[in-house]
Amino acid sequence: MATADIHIAEDIHHGDHHDQQQSFVTKYIFSQDHKTIAKQFLITGIFWALMGGLMSLVFRLQLGFPEATLEWLRPIFGGWITESGKLDPEFYLAMVTMHGTIMIFFVLTAGLSGTFSNFLIPLQIGARDMASGFMNMLSYWFFFLSSVVMFISLFIETGPASGGWVIYPPLSALPQAMSGSGLGMTMWLIAMVFFIVSTMLGGINYITTIINLRTRGMSFTRLPLTIWAFLLTATLALLSFPVLVAAVLLLIFDRSFGTSFYLSDIYIGGEALPNSGGSPILFQHLFWFLGHPEVYIVILPALGITSEIISTNSRKPIFGYMAMIGSLIAITLLSFVVWAHHMFVTGMNPFLGSVFVLLTFIIAVPSAVKVFNYLTTLWRGNIIFTPAMLFSIGLVSFFITGGVTGLFLGNAALDIQLHDTYFVVAHFHIVMGSAAFFGMVAGVYHWFPKMFGRMMDARLGYIHFWMSFVGIYSVFFPMHYIGIAGFPRRYYSFTNFDAFNSYTDLNALITIAAFITMAAQFIFLFNFFYSIFRGRKAPQNPWRSNTLEWTAPINPEHGNWPGEIPTVYRWPYDYSKPGAKEDFIPQNIPFSETSESNLPNETESIKLEGFDKKDAIVVDDTEE
């Protein structure tokens, strides 16, 4: 507690003088201001989202229109377009792999957590900045380094990594198996190690800041759900990503130093390899020990963001605040013990499979609770359709649609048939990919005024939403049918099989929908960059929201609040409280000023308020 106070005292000083002396480099490039770092993450994330999205269009062209000639892409892809004007099958796999890697790690982990954890944690808990601004800066620059390495790997002669984003060895370990497993894979591994360092630095910072730097009165039960989500996400990342480092390290050893962690009894390229005793399944266990928490690392921040947005724009408290926190915690804990449901058909012990079926079904319960709580929040609300709200509602719909298909895949007996078919592709793209993406976009629309002091255009936002929402459903919903019909994923073409020679029409439709969805993102990009410079000036609290960030100046300097940091007296969801003058009461309004709307126990706590203010040594005695 003491450290927190010293920090606050120091920072009042800091807010007054520091910023005037900053050069361009320290202010915009090697900045230690969490708001600038958040914007750096966001812009880099948007760049990667664009790359990942365009890659998906390339392989969708192949899948939707296998007869079409792609000669016109030769100026970009050169030798990866074959003589006959087709996409090279290995390059197709490279695109699929890089699309997955980029979207999951660079967009929905760094772009989502990096942006909103950085931006919102200090602003919503009432802190001047992160616990360590320097580490925060390092976090971004490690991500940048990782991005550079990954980006360069796209242009090397042997192509980028191409064994799927899960990089299962031996395929990823043996350059003889496919050309992407050569230098491209090495660069993938290096980039991922840097990426994990970045995530670690960020995560430690997020956790420390949330625990130590909350303003007076900001107890854990008064934290906005966004912050709870970021806290748990960072915890997940901190515990699971190191396991991926271990997996990657052993893979590097197998690739470069002749060890046999994952390799055994292999005959490839006309020779028998000396490796023996390794297990490729070991890698899968290690990978999914990260890989499964990773999908929650992706979705939890999005759920936190939408909880906040749905409550604000329904003008209603989030229903079941404690249940929401409880289900977040339950999901966090359970996400560590369900990883092997990705491996039901690897030949694992059937009993072990049963255990993972059971655990997987348990995790569906807190997820269901969240959905019902969202629905009850909307019920009898007073709903304002801001673009952020639309995307949040879209997220809930995706979370339901993608969530229920999880009950098929989590059931081992059904997974036998559905595993690695398009049903899986549909499932995770909806529940994790699109839902998290919608959460991210919703967050951008909602906090854009705080980030840039201007508003994004709402009408373009509506067009963006409806095109994306209908587009994404048109892309991924049909994939369920294709998956039930048994079509395997990561197939370059289906013409070799009698069983898979149907659905050319549906595949073409999906590709067209994908193009429309992508086009909608350009509307967003335009709106985003245009509004940074020319958008309408934002009022201080455009959404009439309760959380602390809206008490800061429209364009907060480094240090966030010019004077004292506001004190918090209530939870963040006092919307439409009976008797209150307005339909919202910000967190920094004491109960003594709202006698007309106080509940009996709140009137009681007025006595504590004065005490809180005078005694600056105690940050908050109601904590823990």
Added chain:
Amino acid sequence: MMNLVLIVGGILVLTIIIALVRVSSLISVARKEGTKVDKSSNRVNGALMLIFLIVSGIVTIWYSISTFDTYNLPLASEHGAVTDRLFWTTMAVTGFIFMLTNILLFYFSYRYQYNEERRAFFFPDNNKLEILWTVVPAIVLTLLVFSGLTAWHDITSKAPKDSEVIEIMGYQFAWATRYPGKDDKLGNYNYRLIDVENLFGLDFSDRNAHDDFMPRELHLPKGKPVLFKIRARDVIHSVFAPHFRLKMDAVPGMPTQFWFVPTKTTEEMRAETGNDEFNYEIACTEVCGRGHFTMRLLVIVDEPEDYEKWKAGQQPWLAKNPGYLSKIPKEMRELAMINAGISLDEK
């Protein structure tokens, strides 16, 4: 020329968007929006919520019914019937939840649009409701889990003793199959013995290997349990026989297996589907490199007697490749020739 048109078109679209945005933001500044909720766009979005719900609901139901035969794969294994029943039970349960929650979501969005005159209902929590929707899903899920686990337990149980044992090996980029021959025992193998001819790396110092045969297509007997012994020799592959509801990874260095009972011959299936060219197939479902999508294995299910006839007509691999006799220890060579059915005179 085409490029020029595209560029000009792109610029035109961009200009139009900029102009529209400019106009719309000027209008909104003039109307002093931002201080108030924009009622008309709120109404439009609310209506679109309802329209989306109705239109997408109708399209989904119509498509699901009218194209049922396209996505519902014909079934040809005993355990597959259990899988399918479980699949459709899960579909019914989740379909109901899916429709209910999505309908509520879009209907509430439409119904409770912003109205200045009205206050939202302050309803922060209700423990009874929370318990209700924790317990009810938990019970429903428990029922699903138990039927699922029973099925899983049966499918993964030990293969019956009288199973036809057949080996399937994946390699870049094809499948190879091996039958145990007359002795009904698959011979040993060693990956170090693999060469261009000896795909499996058969070890002929094991007498069981002498009569093993390796056809190009997989033949299975109808109505008899079949045990697939599955392995790979380079990277991970995965055996997927969609009509048998069967999938199992083929892992180098870690043999796996899957047993099942085929229930319909290829001929019967041709009659059932009305497709004279119908064939069972095995595909690869674990990405394995450039030719992943080409790993097709033809499967033919015969009546048991035809199957036996076919099997009897197959020549052991060793008989087809007598050159490998020289690699067999001298004292075993004669035995090997007898086992493989090579006449001793040839030597």
